[in-house]
Amino acid sequence: MNHVLSGLAANASLPPELLDRLIAVADTETATHLVHRADLSHAQAIALASRAEEIAVSLAHAGMITAEDVDPAKQPYVALALLAEGVGRSEWAQAFARAPDVKHRVELAACPGLSPDVVEVLASDADVRVVAELALWTTSQTAARLAVHSHAEVRRAVAANEATPPAVLAALLTEAGMAPAQRCLVCDREETPFVHDPECPRLDCDLLPGDSCDGSHESTREQTHQLAIENPGTPDQALADFADHPSLYLRCLLAGRPNLPAAICARLVVDPHPEVRACLAEKRAMDGELIHALAFDREHEVRRRLAHNPVVPLDVLTHLASATRLSSTLLPRIASASPAELEELAASSIPAVRTLVAHRRDLPPALRDTLATDPDAKVLKSIAPHPGLSERLLRSMVDRHGVRVAAKVATNPDATPALLEDLARHRPVVQKAFREIARHRNASVPALLACLADPQARPIAASHAALPPPIIQELLTDPDERVAEAAAANPSLPLNVMWESMPPS
Known part of the structure; x- marks a missing residue:
């Protein structure tokens, strides 16, 4: 894996001609980064899709390639991805329903909008994995029919399908009026009674730890009950x-x-x-x-x-x-509290209650500033990231509580370059503050240089656009691959350095 190329693949300043060049030399890892570029043209997507089928599959799911771009015989999983997105061709589905490769049939069974004739073929497939996959995603009518399938694995899949009718889900829980299943994945493969060893040494075994069958398919039945209970369509009375x-x-x-x-x-x-x-x-x-x-x-x-x-x-x-x-997060009930409720809570004598309010990021300025002068450090840590706080109030927090609040003060979107520089020079050192400073939009060159000296903040700082281009270039050869990749993704990386970083054609 070339970490510099992977970084370039994510660089927002990469020009179109260099993007073309990068597509031509990309390894799989770099190509994976390129898939997510917003400026990828259709022609570039086609070129990128030729690098590897898994890349083409990602592009198909992203809507970057169409049915006209794909030969299902050469790229079956790309064609199946388009079918999964509802933009494949009906004749593909008909062909895949009878494909010799069971993996293709399983993939097809999960696709939406299959025609009735294709559904019929899949529902009668000799491989239970295909039928179970269909049962998991199919319509309510087909799910109801498959609920009485002789194989317990198919019934388990029906229980997970949210399109399954409520009455059918209830029957799967109570098993009233249903003939017992005849087989499960365990007794398909092992003599019963059998309990699968969690430390099973067989490399080709795909049974789950604890899967068991004594003739009643108990582990699959329990999984069916689990899925039916989780299914929102299951009626309460069941x-x-x-x-x-x-x-x-x-x-x-x-x-x-x-x-x-x-x-x-x-x-x-x-x-x-x-x-x-x-x-x-x-x-x-x-x-x-x-x-x-x-x-x-x-x-x-x-x-x-x-x-x-x-x-x-x-x-x-x-x-x-x-x-x-x-936890130090905004609680849902506080997020929906009215201004009057917030005022009442902020006036509480209990610091933990005032802390709850301080997690809001849309407080009225007066209430915000009042909390910024709170004597409790936990309240200050919660209010420090609130936008709109003045530099005076932010500095006052650090003056009073030092290392306890410094990292949170560094997250404030309005922290000035001067304040960030002072936080980077704070003694004793606040390791968490370096990471916050390194990603801050207002971080100055002196602050970023201090962050580069911290191992955890260094990869973050290497991607900051305010870094001087010569320093970014030096970081391309950093022994830490994360730093090199971040530097390559830095939008301030000079164009000539981008070209020089390309391998020869």
Whole structure:
């Protein structure tokens, strides 16, 4: 892999003639970077597609090549990619449905908008992998038909398909009125009873750890239940029995469903395992009694997840902030708080509550500036990135709390070049600040030079457009390949150096 060429491939200042040259010499890694260029012409995309089929597949998904550009016999996966995007030719689908390579048939089965005759061929395929893939993506009518397939793997795929009718999903959970499946992937390959060893040494084995079959296809049936519980189309009445299921994983999946009936929630909120209650705490449809029970749960993770719930009342959130360690992010309920609510929270005597407000980036100037003078360092760390703060207030934060707030001050979009230079010279050194300074739009040359001395900030600084061209050129030969690639991607890299970096034709 040529890291300089990969960097050039991402360089926004690369001229069209040099882009042509780069396409001609690109290895697979460089070509992968080129695929994402917004200025790639159709002709250049065609040239790039000839480098490797996986590159052509990416271009097909990106809409850069069309059916007229592809020979399905020579580039089958590119043709299948176009079919997956809905822009392939119908005759391709008909041919791939009977292709000798099962991988082609599996790829086709996932494509949307297949004609009824193609669906029929795939649904009757001798390889269950093809039928299962079709079941995963097909229409409701075909999914309903495949739900009674004799192979458990097909039924499992039907349970995951969100187009599957609710009544069919309920039947897959209860198995009422359905004949038992005759086979599964485990008993297709092994004599039963069999449990797949998690440390299986066979290189050609694709069974999952713990896959098992004693004749009832139990691991596949459990996976079917998991997928049906996760499927939003599954009716609530089919889920009630799973509130007391011995499987912790199934109870967690049930608790995570968005609109569970209150009766099921009442059973799950007293579940002995905290992970079930934590999943329940993320639900957006909860009554006050349920919220109160979760807010005073003995487990920290339950309370933490409740704090991230958009419907949690502010009085409950205030309690959670004072009793729970919350992550340094903007909570959904704070994001939707009204100006009056923000004022009330910002006046709280509890620093953790004021910190919640400080995570907002659209605060009224007066409230923003008040929080910028807060005596608590955690509040200042949260408010420091807020746009509009004056240099005086930002410097005051650093003067009062030094290393505790310096890195966050460096993220402020309005930090001046002079302030960034001072942060880069701060003693004691603040390693995190170097990375923030290196990516800051206002970083000056002296600040960037200081960042280049830090191993973690060096690759970031090497891509900064404010670096002097001679320094960027020197970094192209840096022993750290990340630095060399970043320098090559720097839009301030001189054009003549770009040309000189090209290998001979």
